[in-house]
Amino acid sequence: MRLLPIVISTAGLAAAAPAFAADVSVAVELPRIATASYHRPYVAIWIEKPDQTAVQTLAVWYQQTRNNEGDGKDWLKDLRTWWRKGGRAMTMPADGISGATRAAGRQSITVPAARLRGLQPGQYTMVVEAARELGGREVVRVPFRWGAANTANASGSSELGAVRVTVSR
Amino acid sequence: MKKTLALLSLAAALAAPLSAQAHRAWLAPTSTSLSGTDAWVGFDAGMSNGVFIPDHAAMRLDNLVVTGPDGSKIQPEHMMQGQYRSTFDVHLTQNGTYKIANVGSGLMASYMLNGERKRWRGPASDYPSALPAGATEVQASRNNSRVETFVTLNAPNETVFQTTGEGLELVPVTHPNDLAAGEAATFKFLRDGQPAADLDVTVARGGLRYRNAPEEMTVKTGADGAFTVTWPEPGMYWMNAAVRTEAQGQTLASNTSYVGVVEVLP
Numbered sequence: 413m414r415l416l417p418i419v420i421s422t423a424g425l426a427a428a429a430p431a432f433a434a435d436v437s438v439a440v441e442l443p444r445i446a447t448a449s450y451h452r453p454y455v456a457i458w459i460e461k462p463d464q465t466a467v468q469t470l471a472v473w474y475q476q477t478r479n480n481e482g483d484g485k486d487w488l489k490d491l492r493t494w495w496r497k498g499g500r501a502m503t504m505p506a507d508g509i510s511g512a513t514r515a516a517g518r519q520s521i522t523v524p525a526a527r528l529r530g531l532q533p534g535q536y537t538m539v540v541e542a543a544r545e546l547g548g549r550e551v552v553r554v555p556f557r558w559g560a561a562n563t564a565n566a567s568g569s570s571e572l573g574a575v576r577v578t579v580s581r
Numbered sequence: 582m583k584k585t586l587a588l589l590s591l592a593a594a595l596a597a598p599l600s601a602q603a604h605r606a607w608l609a610p611t612s613t614s615l616s617g618t619d620a621w622v623g624f625d626a627g628m629s630n631g632v633f634i635p636d637h638a639a640m641r642l643d644n645l646v647v648t649g650p651d652g653s654k655i656q657p658e659h660m661m662q663g664q665y666r667s668t669f670d671v672h673l674t675q676n677g678t679y680k681i682a683n684v685g686s687g688l689m690a691s692y693m694l695n696g697e698r699k700r701w702r703g704p705a706s707d708y709p710s711a712l713p714a715g716a717t718e719v720q721a722s723r724n725n726s727r728v729e730t731f732v733t734l735n736a737p738n739e740t741v742f743q744t745t746g747e748g749l750e751l752v753p754v755t756h757p758n759d760l761a762a763g764e765a766a767t768f769k770f771l772r773d774g775q776p777a778a779d780l781d782v783t784v785a786r787g788g789l790r791y792r793n794a795p796e797e798m799t800v801k802t803g804a805d806g807a808f809t810v811t812w813p814e815p816g817m818y819w820m821n822a823a824v825r826t827e828a829q830g831q832t833l834a835s836n837t838s839y840v841g842v843v844e845v846l847p
Contacts, residue, residue, distance in 0.1 A: 501736045
């Protein structure tokens with residue numbers, strides 16, 4: 413239901429890049445994992461410098477409500493790399509960043525230029541980390557360039573599938 | 582026979598909970614880095630050859646002190662002493678870093694009385710007045726031991742690293758709840774508040790039962806008391822250093838030891 417417009421906007425971005433100048437979109441494949449008790453993964457997406465210092469968190473998908481097993485924020489630490497590189501210093505939920513966990517399949521986010529105003533042109537890495545309850549954890553790093561239109565790809569092997577970064581400038 | 586021996590060694594360990602010579606003391610948290618609005622951490626405390634393997638004796642927790650991120654004392658909960666390990670829980674309700682420490686200090690003396698060797702143990706302030714009249718060949722030593730670990734709820738802070746100036750103390754340069762495999766971490770040792778130079782620090786990774794090699798490292802502290810460890814693998818690590826000095830004139834012999842337990846994440 414919610415998936416459809418997002419996929420369309422990503423397709424639109426790729427087709428008509430100049431019209432969306434300076435936006436960044438990240439498409440992430442969350443693999444379908446056949447297991448007895450599948451839980452949707454927690455996912456964090458952030459930008460790093462080449463030396464792996466974190467610059468900006470773009471998205472965090474986690475359980476938004478409290479259930480009988482506790483508050484969703486209790487497990488944010490399982491996104492270990494993101495947690496250490498700045499997640500633990502953020503206040504959740506965060507406007508425009510945090511959201512509910514998403515279903516397996518192709519998911520994407522588009523970050524408008526206005527939210528990346530502080531980013532100087534240069535080489536960066538888009539990092540996607542996924543951690544799943546009763547499952548594994550995986551980090552995928554995608555080097556990309558900020559300052560000109562380009563696309564970059566990488567792929568995970570267990571908790572993440574293809575990750576595609578599109579800069580439309 | 583075997584049981585008697587076990588009981589004897591247990592009794593010895595209980596009487597001297599922290600002066601482990603043959604056995605290693607440890608205080609291991611169930612997790613060290615937590616998120617959310619509040620969290621619980623459980624702790625196991627024991628003495629054994631293989632670190633974190635409860636197979637010898639429980640640690641006595643009479644001197645357990647839990648310090649919260651604001652410096653206040655936190656009451657541990659659900660304290661229990663089992664055969665092989667003591668356990669307790671700490672409820673984390675403040676953001677920041679907690680220190681969980683079992684600190685022993687006191688004086689041990691052995692003396693001859695009526696032809697028999699006897700031992701006395703107590704606070705330094707009771708010595709030598711607590712020894713019976715007629716005690717001869719008195720040999721006394723001061724003991725100071727510290728077994729500690731750290732846990733953090735949300736972002737780490739540094740209030741709990743304030744030192745007391747007594748015994749061997751660890752001063753983190755790298756935060757102990759910010760350790761990752763493949764990265765280097767630096768800590769400093771102070772002895773009675775002064776940099777402890779030229780000290781051998783043993784660093785051992787837990788999980789020995791499931792591998793053959795002990796995988797222990799020894800690193801030396803520099804002139805400023807600092808040492809650096811590059812963590813080869815994720816895991817729970819045990820760090821230990823000890824200083825013994827002989828009696829000199831009026832100064833008593835002393836035994837000082839430190840154990841720190843830290844978690845290294847992938």
